[in-house]
Amino acid sequence: MTDGTLEPRALLRDIDAESKSIAVFTRRLQSYDVDASLDFIVEERLSPVDRAVLALFQAMGRATADDIRTYLGLGWEVSPSVVQALAAKSLIAPPAQDAGWYPPAGFVQQQWVYDPGLGTYRLEQVPPPIAARRLHAPDRAAWPAFVLTQAGAAALAAGVRRFVRSRSTRLWFAAEPLCFLGTSAEGAGYAAAKRGKPMEAVSVPAPLRSIDDALALSPNERAQAMGLREEDLPPAGLEGLSRCTPGASWEVREAPAMRDVCLVIAGLPDSAAGGSIAWQAFLRTRRAYRDTVTTKRAAHLETRIAELLGDWASAGTAALVSQAGLEPAPATSLDGIPVRAEGALLSKLLGRSDRPETTWAALPVVESDGWRSWIRVRALPASSQAAREALLAFLGRRRKALGHSFEAAVDATWSELVTFWGMPHLVRPDDGWVKRRLWEQTEMRGVLCAERLPRDLVTPYAAHAGGGR
């Protein structure tokens, strides 16, 4: 990430916080890839045959492949296979292996019913649902009998089968503070072959050493701990994440330079208390190979602002202005932190565009904590002379307008400045003074010459214009 992208405007543009923020702190976070085997809760829709067979088991309490053939009309080839498949998925089981309900032979008067209030199944007396009739004559041979398991009853009620599937996944984390950043798909082919060795256990940052505990937390707790907010929008590939696969190990590597992340903490004026600041945290991730930058809120860090920023977290705007080496000005209703300046500093703080604007003034860099920080200031002139000098600076950026109509350009520029400053009482300097001062700037001479050209070369002879021959 180049330094240019760490400028406050760039950092805040994506999150629509630029116009509201008055301070921003940012630092790069070291990020890591964690390769782990994860357990996911997977749902599989039951096929019509499975549903019919399970319903038969539910109706009969205990049944065999011959019952399936007899009542559902499936052939000799199919019925045993269906029974075998359902048994393999643990939806039915031999009677000895399940502590479930074993009704007498024949159609039953009771049924497992899902109770949403309890969140589980209960046994309920129901009238026989069907009037069954045999489609084939029963076989006299001794077929093994099966009964519906609890999992089978639940699957029949929901129409889906839930089960756990383990899958190797690469997760992208920042460790300090612990932040889930996303999943990584750079696992195949050449990229995989070029990967370095996993970090030694002692080198792995502490939060990642117990990542299995963190992942095994409930979704809400997990969101609090690492910002993995599954309930809002499950990260791609992590739908149904449950935990690390018990007994499986995980590997940690430093993320490649192509991916990087920085933590952005934006300060907004706290309306409740004058001069105090409310903080919001964001994670800005960049994947160079995709040329994508993503910025998302990191709400789980906002309870730790004091820990992250130290004294800065409680510093008011006055303290920040002082730290920036600027002179505070009385508060105004306009956005940005008001500061007083003159000369070149005032021009600089009014921005580089052709209109005055609030700008970001850097706070001193403290190398040890890695933070870079800025405050957004509204620069006000310290004197009327400073205001005039600022006018000259902005006129220098409006050469085209000056050449078109000098007076109108000066009027418009002055009007914008006093409006920006909230100082309508300031008196506009006269055109003679402005021209004299602009002429001192060699690069402005062309504009001044162009401005006077019609007066010198056109207007005096305009009376002849209609009299061509």
Added chain:
Amino acid sequence: MSRAPIHAAVGAQRLEGMYFLPGRIELPAWVGGSAPVACGSSSRAAYLFTDEVARDYQIRDALLHLIRGASRKVFFCSFLFGDAQIVDALIEAAERLQGGVYVLTALGKSLQIDTGELDEEFSGMPAQRRVEQQERHLQNLDRMARAGVWLRSARDCHAKLCVVDDEVAVVTSANARRNAYEDNPENGVLVREPAVARELGRLFAHAWLHLTHDESPPGAALDLKGRGGQERRPPAFPALSGSGDLVPVGTVQGIEASIREATLDLIENARRELVIASYSAVSLRDHVVGRALRRALERGVKALVVLRPRNLHRDQVDTCGFLFAGVPDERLVVLGHDHTHAKAIVADGQRALVWTGNLDGKAGYDSGIEVGVLMKDPVSVSAARSHVIEIARRATHRSIIRPTLHEIAAVERSLAGAWTLSLPSGARPGATALAAMFEREAVFWTEIAHGKLAIRLGDAAEVIVRVDEPQRKLISERLMSPPLPERRVSGIMGRSEITLVEESAAPRTQESAPRQRRNQGGRR
């Protein structure tokens, strides 16, 4: 095997046209006695001149006075800027007025464009001095551009003009060069009449706004930029207006030709005399001004003409021959002055035209940009007449009609003595015909490369030769008959003996060889 050599004696033939030989003559009585030359000044105008002897630099003094007194704007037009005082004054004015100084000059490529007189002056200089002049000019332009002077260049702009505040103006023959203001006989008019100055300002403004093709914007280093939209037709330029004894005139690229009309008016209405100073007199044989001047001389109008003596300028030789041949000496005096650059026509001592052009039928009357002032007030007219006569008194050359070749060769760069011209076998025209041409025609030569000359035999032939100086041999490389269009002449063939030798070994005819080669290439 060589054929017998043929000999030609060169130098005795007569040259058509008018030439100049060093020397002075007494001015005829009708010119009048020696009147003191003074700055003829009235409330509306003042005649200005450079007196290199008395070190009276009126033109520059007047320009400096005007520029330093400017309160609103300065228009200045000069092909070259070599005079530090004028440049400094323009810079100071731009600083003081915060702009408002507009200049028409030669920028970049314009320096190379053939502008007639100036190009002649330029090309006549030694190469080193020409480079120095150009460098000084560009340095001065750069200084002015940085200071806020707005520079533009217009094609064929030859005017030398300064207009200040539309109140006063100077029209002058002098470019803004030190030697023009101090060394050359130059002249001009200081216009104090605001109505006239304003008209001159209008002409300048029209040219500056609509007829320029390049510019260097003010407030930056000299930076040549083309101006877009020049293909658009410029707006109409209403004719210059003036009345009474001071009338502005001009030539504006075919849309204003009042200089031509004023010149014709002066010449055609002259009853007694014409006193004329010009750098040159060229291309007038088929021009209304030339025909009018010839008719005036034929009807008995006396004339005193001072020109720059340029024997190697074929056009001037021919034009002067057309204009002045056959006019009796008591009615016509044509003199040459090595440095004259003044431009004036004074008719009958009553009216005078001072302008920036020349007696030039190609440029200045119908095309290009020139300015002038037609004066009737006796003081200014008298001053103009006296000044031209004074230049004539200081003339360095007298004129001569139909001199012999060797008379002119004696005063110009020449090739003389015994030479052998070796020709290829079968060359056409042959040695005999060429020998006759050498004895009959005007023989001029042009140095086209180091050690290589183009020898022109009138309008009959041209021989490209390599010069073997130690052997006194001219080896023919190419022979053309008729010759190519005329080249700028470097020298003249003096009294000499040419031995023409036709070599036997040369296999090809020089004239047709290139065409043959092209044809063979085509067949392949």
